[in-house]
Amino acid sequence: MANQVVNQIDQKRAQWYWKSNSDPWSVNKKEEWTKYSDIESEIIEEASNEKTKTKLVELDNYWINLNDYIQINKYDKSKQRQIKRVLINRNENQGLREERFFHPQVLNKPFNDDYGASALGFLADTAGYAPGYTSYRRYYADDASVKSS
Structure with a gap:
């Protein structure tokens, strides 16, 4: 051994x-x-x-x-x-x-310059298909119509 x-x-x-x-x-x-x-x-x-x-x-x-x-x-x-x-x-x-x-890899910026802002719209639109979920866009759209009247 x-x-x-x-x-x-x-x-x-x-x-x-x-x-x-x-x-x-x-x-x-x-x-x-x-x-x-x-x-x-x-x-x-x-x-x-x-x-x-x-x-x-x-x-x-x-x-x-x-x-x-x-x-x-x-x-x-x-x-x-x-x-x-x-x-x-x-x-x-x-x-x-x-x-x-x-040799760590260099960090890169995201594909676009909005740093995720466009993802919020996508998430809100797709989350609207979940049962019992109210989209924040509908909430703000309803809120805007209340304010304008």
Whole structure:
């Protein structure tokens, strides 16, 4: 049992990175590498372990060429970057799906600029079909007719 725990600690796993420099082919600048997400890294690793000659992996917006270790933009083939594979301890950097939690999405405004005012009319109209419910529009319409007389 203790050996199993030690073996799990010592096990390595692959983490894939893409070169994120503004000019990814420059050799004079310090190299900057960005991790692929855990799911993307797993997809790339599975493909790299397959015994096929042509190793192309399709991600959302990129092709990964495992023969040449490059990432190719699907929409602009001239945009290519180097990739690399690094073995890390299984427990090291265990931020599973960390992009989910550390990069919150930008909040957007509603589809229109009335911020829900148009929804009140819709709700009032549809609520009028509920048994025993008096629409606020009917109430105000009745109130307006009382005031005008």
